[in-house]
Amino acid sequence: MTGRGWGHRAGVAVAAAALLAAGSLVQGLLPDPEDDPGAAPHRRTAAVGEPVDVRTATVTVEGVDGSTRVEDLGTEKVSPGLWLVVRYTVVAERENTAMSFAELEDDEGRTWSLAARNSNSCTAGPPGLPSHCVAVFEVPVDAVPTLRLSLARESSDTRFDALAVVDLGLTEADAEAFALAGVLAVPDAGLGASDAEEES
Amino acid sequence: MSRRWLLVLPVALVLAGLTSASRLQMFWWPDELHDRTTGRQGEPVRLRDQWVDEAGDEHHRELTVTLVDVRPATTVEGFSGPERLDPPTGTAVWEVRLRLDVGEDVPLGGCHVSVLDDEGHEADAVGGSVGGVQVPTTACEPEGRTGPGYDGSPPDGDAPRPASYEVSAYAVTAASMVPDRVRLWWEAPDVAELSLGSR
Numbered sequence: 001m002t003g004r005g006w007g008h009r010a011g012v013a014v015a016a017a018a019l020l021a022a023g024s025l026v027q028g029l030l031p032d033p034e035d036d037p038g039a040a041p042h043r044r045t046a047a048v049g050e051p052v053d054v055r056t057a058t059v060t061v062e063g064v065d066g067s068t069r070v071e072d073l074g075t076e077k078v079s080p081g082l083w084l085v086v087r088y089t090v091v092a093e094r095e096n097t098a099m100s101f102a103e104l105e106d107d108e109g110r111t112w113s114l115a116a117r118n119s120n121s122c123t124a125g126p127p128g129l130p131s132h133c134v135a136v137f138e139v140p141v142d143a144v145p146t147l148r149l150s151l152a153r154e155s156s157d158t159r160f161d162a163l164a165v166v167d168l169g170l171t172e173a174d175a176e177a178f179a180l181a182g183v184l185a186v187p188d189a190g191l192g193a194s195d196a197e198e199e200s
Numbered sequence: 201m202s203r204r205w206l207l208v209l210p211v212a213l214v215l216a217g218l219t220s221a222s223r224l225q226m227f228w229w230p231d232e233l234h235d236r237t238t239g240r241q242g243e244p245v246r247l248r249d250q251w252v253d254e255a256g257d258e259h260h261r262e263l264t265v266t267l268v269d270v271r272p273a274t275t276v277e278g279f280s281g282p283e284r285l286d287p288p289t290g291t292a293v294w295e296v297r298l299r300l301d302v303g304e305d306v307p308l309g310g311c312h313v314s315v316l317d318d319e320g321h322e323a324d325a326v327g328g329s330v331g332g333v334q335v336p337t338t339a340c341e342p343e344g345r346t347g348p349g350y351d352g353s354p355p356d357g358d359a360p361r362p363a364s365y366e367v368s369a370y371a372v373t374a375a376s377m378v379p380d381r382v383r384l385w386w387e388a389p390d391v392a393e394l395s396l397g398s399r
Contacts, residue, residue: 094320094321094322095322095323095324096322096323096324096326124324124326126321126322126323126324126372126373126374127321127322127373127374127377128321128373128374128376128377129290129291129372129373129374130290190329191288191291191329191372192287192288192289192291192330192331
C-alpha cells in the first residue's frame with residue numbers, strides 16, 4: 001500500500017492538470033449555449049438597384065443621398081457627421097409586408113441601428129403593390145465608403161428569416177460631396193407608383 | 201450488423217419527427233387563421249370567436265356577419281365630409297361593406313378585415329394614405345356608438361351600439377388584384393371567410 005512513490009503522485013497530478021487544461025480549452029472552443037447558429041438570418045447580398053428576394057417580399061434599394069442637414073416633417077436636423085437618406089422599394093409576395101428592421105454596418109464592424117435620431121418609414125404594402133420606403137441614418141464621415149444596409153421584415157427578431165444586405169456603393173468622393181450638399185428633404189414614404197413613375 | 205441499423209434509421213427519423221411535431225404546433229399553428237367559418241355574399245354567417253385576456257382567462261363572443269358588397273371605393277369619409285378617392289396608377293381601393301348583428305354587450309374592438317384573390321394573395325384593410333387622401337382604418341363598430349371595451353367599461357358619452365348595423369372597411373390593393381373572398385377576424389385561429397358573388 002505504501003509502494004507508490006512521489007513520481008507516481010506527480011504523474012497523476014500532471015495528468016489531472018493536463019485534463020483540466022484540455023477541458024477548459026475545449027469548453028472555450030464550444031459555442032455559447034445561447035448561440036444558435038442554425039437560427040442565423042439568411043443573408044442575401046445585392047447592390048443598389050438590384051432586386052433582392054427576401055422570401056416574403058422583393059426589396060430594391062433605389063438610391064442614397066447625403067448631407068449634413070436634412071429636413072423631415074418640417075424640422076431641420078443638423079449632424080456633426082452626415083445624414084444618409086436611403087430610398088428603397090418593397091413589393092410584398094403573399095400578404096401585407098414592410099421592412100421593419102434596418103441597420104447600417106461598415107467594414108470595421110460598426111453598426112448603426114434605428115436608435116436615437118435614425119428612422120425608417122415603411123408602410124406594409126399589399127401583394128404586388130410597391131411600397132416606397134425611406135430610412136434615415138446619422139453616421140460619421142469615415143464610415144460612408146464601406147456602408148452596407150441590412151433590411152428584414154421583423155424589427156426585433158431576424159432569426160431564421162431572410163436578410164437583404166445591400167452594398168450602398170458609396171465612396172470617399174461621395175462622402176465629400178455629401179458634406180458640401182445643401183439641406184436634403186426627406187421624401188415621404190407611401191404606396192403605389194412614385195411621382196417619377198406617374199410622369200413616365 | 202451495421203446494415204441492420206441502417207434499416208432502423210428511417211423508422212427512427214419518422215419517430216423523431218412525430219415526437220417533435222408538438223413544437224411546430226406551439227410555434228405557429230395557434231397564430232394561423234385555420235378555424236374557418238365560411239359563407240357567401242348576402243348570406244348571414246354565425247361566428248363564434250374565442251380570445252384569452254391578459255390574465256389568461258378565456259372568453260368568447262358570438263355575432264352574425266353578412267358580406268353586403270365589395271366594390272371599388274370612389275369616396276371616403278373625411279373630417280369635413282366625403283372626399284373623392286383618386287388612387288395612383290397601379291393602385292386600387294376596395295370598400296368592403298359588412299353587416300353585423302351582435303348584442304350590445306359584446307366587445308368588438310380591434311377587428312381585422314382583409315381581401316383575398318383566388319390565388320390566396322391577401323390585402324389587409326388597414327387604411328393609410330392613398331393619392332393624398334387618408335383612407336380610414338378599420339373599425340367594426342359605428343363611429344361614436346361603440347360597445348364595451350375589453351375591460352367591460354363603455355366609452356364615455358357614446359350612445360349604445362345598435363343591434364344591427366353596417367360598416368365599411370377599405371383595402372388598398374394592386375390594381376390587378378381581383379377580390380375573391382373577404383376575411384373577418386379578431387384573434388387567431390377563428391375567422392369568418394366570406395366568398396363574393398356566387399363563388
